[in-house]
Amino acid sequence: MMSQSIDDLLRLGDYLETRNPKKLRPLKNQSEPLNVYIDFYLLNIIGLDDIQQNLDISVVFNMSWKDDLLSWNEITIKIDRLYYFFLQNVIIPIFMLSFLNLFTFCLPDDSGEKISFSLTVLLSQTVFLSTISESLPTTSLHLVYITMYMNCLLIISCSISIASIRFIVSTITYNEIYKVKF
Incomplete structure (x- = not known):
């Protein structure tokens, strides 16, 4: 009131x-x-x-307790969710970061940019996840879908980084053993 x-x-x-x-x-x-x-x-x-x-x-x-002597007429409350802020500040950056993960495979293998790019994307996803976790509801009863998606995205990005590092190291090792130059 x-x-x-x-x-x-x-x-x-x-x-x-x-x-x-x-x-x-x-x-x-x-x-x-x-x-x-x-x-x-x-x-x-x-x-x-x-x-x-x-x-x-x-x-x-x-x-x-319920007070029978103190009551009001029924009040109707309408709540509208303002989703544009969440869309602009959480959803779109998450999809952009997940899209950037794909560009790791477009970079050439012989440059060191592939590893640094994949690690940069992984680091940015980690920082973004820690930033948005403060604004998401804290509950252990139900998982927030956006957090589950971010965790899956983090695992994929980590896997891409490990695969890129492993591929580059194995290529360098192969080139040193067989003295192959590109």
Whole structure:
């Protein structure tokens, strides 16, 4: 609920207190039981003193219940996702980085550019993944598809880099053994 000024908020508080006295339970039928839900979350163990036998902890304690005396008419909320920001700053760069991976095979084998290019793409994907991971939801219940795609892309890029290095090293070794020059 929004108010225009502090006076509106204070008037609303006074109105709610006069309609709902603190000594009454928040039920229309006072003979019914009141279900109170309690959440207790241990956030941190701050300290433990074995000698004094003290445990300092940081917790969140939340109590909630349904207040029958305090209700509003049904409010409809419409939420629109603004996907252009995500598209422009996450999706398009990911596809561009995955497209750059393919250019590793277009570079000539005898130059050292193939290895440096594949390692640069791998490094840029790693930095980009760490950057966008801060803006993605942190949950362990469901994997975010874009993170799974980035991890697959990172594995492919790493494989391309290893294959390029291995191919260049084996070519150099072959050329040194058989004294072949291109």
